[in-house]
Every structure is written in structure tokens, then in C-alpha cells.
């Protein structure tokens with residue numbers, strides 16, 4: 001994991017060798033192994049940014065674009081895209097590198113929402129994230145849209161549970 005003290009507080013990078021114990025029945029890296037790593041990277045990125053313990057609220061839009069092979073080096077590039085009062089959206093881009101050819105492939109992208117909590121497990125405020133570069137502003141806008149869609153989806157499902165049965 002990136003422990004560079006000068007790295008921006010809203011970003012984090014982790015590189016890992018894909019070992020045979022991570023393989024599925026087809027011999028490629030198990031999707032579940034990648035999901036666990038994504039959660040760990042999101043935890044590290046969000047808790048370091050907020051200087052708080054955080055919990056995972058949701059994992060959205062996980063796209064396994066290509067298989068990841070045992071023996072490849074996989075790099076997780078995480079950044080805070082958006083903050084609410086207590087929640088943070090962490091975007092993670094996953095790049096796999098073939099050691100011999102050094103070819104790099106974008107194999108996965110996903111968005112996790114992490115919530116900062118206090119010692120009693122109650123949501124607690126995080127420092128507001130202010131995007132500055134064009135890239136950060138674009139990611140922030142997209143994260144806002146995803147947050148609205150998540151909230152709308154949650155409200156609509158809640159309404160179906162309240163609706164009287166026919």
C-alpha cells in the first residue's frame with residue numbers, strides 16, 4: 001500500500017501480486033478475492049482521508065471488464081470522489097500488469113460508499129472534499145449523480161414494501 005507521506009490524502013494506491021491461492025476453478029483470479037481487496041482499499045482510502053473508522057455502506061457498479069490472471073501484478077488506484085456529511089464515495093480503478101510483457105490492462109472499476117462512524121458506531125462528519133482539477137470535478141459530478149440514484153432507488157424500494165398487498 002502507498003505509504004508516501006506526501007501522497008494526497010484523498011488518494012491511495014495498492015499493488016499486489018496475484019498468487020495461486022487466489023485462483024478460481026478456471027485458473028484465473030477469483031472475483032470474490034478482488035471484491036475483498038476492493039473493500040480493503042476503499043477502507044484504507046476513506047479512513048485515511050477522514051481520520052476516522054469507516055464502514056462499508058454499499059458497493060456499486062462493479063464491472064469485471066476482463067479476467068485477471070495468476071502471476072499478474074494488480075494495482076488498485078483509489079480516490080475520494082465525493083463527500084456528504086458522513087459518507088464518502090471511493091472510486092477504484094484496477095489495472096493488471098503482465099510481468100514479462102509489461103502490458104497493462106484496465107480490468108475493473110467500481111465505486112464504494114463508506115460512512116465514517118464514531119466510537120458508538122454513529123455516522124460522524126467527514127472533512128468536505130473540494131474537487132479542483134477537471135478530472136476531479138467530472139468524478140465529483142458523476143458521484144453526485146450515483147448518490148441521487150442510490151437514494152431514489154432506496155426510496156422506491158421502501159415504497160414498494162409499504163404498498164398494500166393486492
Ligand SMILES: CC(C)(COP(=O)(O)OP(=O)(O)OC[C@H]1O[C@@H](n2cnc3c(N)ncnc32)[C@H](O)[C@@H]1OP(=O)(O)O)[C@@H](O)C(=O)NCCC(=O)NCCS
Pocket residue numbers: 055056057083084085086087088115117121122123147150151154
Ligand atoms: C452505514 C450506517 C452507519 C448508516 O447508518 P444510518 O442509520 O443509515 O445513518 P444515516 O441515515 O445518518 O446515513 C449515514 C450516511 O449514509 C447515507 N445512506 C444511508 N442509507 C443510504 C442509502 N440507502 N442510499 C444512499 N445513501 C445512504 C446517508 O445519506 C448518510 O450520508 P451523508 O451523511 O453523507 O448524507 C449503517 O447502515 C451501518 O452500520 N451499516 C452496516 C455497515 C457495515 O457493517 N458494513 C460492513 C458490511 S459486512
